């Protein structure tokens with residue numbers, strides 16, 4: 001799939017933008033703080049009506065404005081698709097309207113899959129170095145884009161979790177009885193185990209792809225493996241009885257849950273263990289190995305989306321190309337070229353030397369929220 005046209009109105013530091021892109025390679029060159037990441041973020045926003053950065057929707061509107069809109073015209077396997085997101089903050093209320101081909105959608109889940117993206121940005125090193133939440137986010141994002149029913153389950157789980165936590169606090173302060181937990185427990189175990197089972201299924205596809213990419217990137221030197229950890233500790237296998245294991249965790253944590261007022265088991269407590277040649281990559285890997293592994297994961301995500309949906313997603317490379325050594329850079333660029341993936345590459349330095357054939361490349365200079373084609 002590819003994005004042919006993007007229109008921004010009052011988005012971040014963009015006032016009005018209307019730009020046609022190449023179906024293949026788009027390079028955006030500019031100094032710091034000119035709007036490169038904002039542009040990448042706007043394209044990402046089309047995929048899920050959410051940003052990946054820590055920001056609320058009202059922070060995405062241009063300063064002194066209380067609305068923004070993003071309109072993207074794409075071509076995907078279903079033909080032409082127009083996605084239009086309009087946000088407005090009126091009297092402190094957030095209003096967001098999403099239209100696909102002019103028709104307003106009722107649920108966010110209905111947007112998923114129309115514009116799929118894989119983002120690779122410097123902060124992705126947090127997949128290795130960061131907290132378990134970073135690794136769950138990676139998995140949840142990938143699964144949601146190809147399965148809106150998974151996304152709906154996650155939303156439901158989070159709502160139940162909030163309610164159960166509120167009840168735990170009430171029990172802790174003796175304003176409710178322990179027995180009241182039962183009905184929440186059953187629902188959370190059911191839906192929680194569904195979520196975990198889907199994650200395990202997806203990992204079963206993603207892990208071999210990641211391993212293959214890591215071997216390619218390191219000429220067969222490094223073996224990458226990813227394991228799913230229940231409650232950050234116990235390795236889960238596909239054939240495990242997940243419901244039973246969750247019930248065991250529930251039993252173990254019951255007392256502490258009431259004391260702390262939070263749910264201490266479930267998919268929101270799990271983690272991924274990433275191993276390189278058998279060792280915990282987070283603890284023992286070098287900076288270079290972290291970087292290579294993240295690249296391997298990103299390359300695997302491309303293939304995962306292709307296998308699941310029948311088409312490659314749009315690849316967003318924000319400020320990462322200059323950080324890669326020439327072998328890794330070449331492998332990434334070859335992958336993009338061989339598979340005709342549409343990609344957006346932001347950079348502060350000229351990258352012209354990287355391509356012999358420039359026919360499918362569109363280059364833009366960016367300055368203070370304006371894109372200019374040189």
Ligand SMILES: Nc1ncnc2c1ncn2[C@@H]1O[C@H](COP(=O)(O)OP(=O)(O)O)[C@@H](O)[C@H]1O
Nearest residue numbers: 012013032033034035036037038059061062063
């Ligand atoms: N809501 C907003 N309204 C206007 N400007 C913004 C908004 N959010 C961020 N900016 C500005 O956008 C610029 C950063 O853009 P960014 O895309 O991150 O730069 P870079 O080109 O370095 O990637 C900064 O100057 C920042 O102040």
Ligand SMILES: [Mg+2]
Nearest residue numbers: 036037038319
């Ligand atoms: Mg940036």
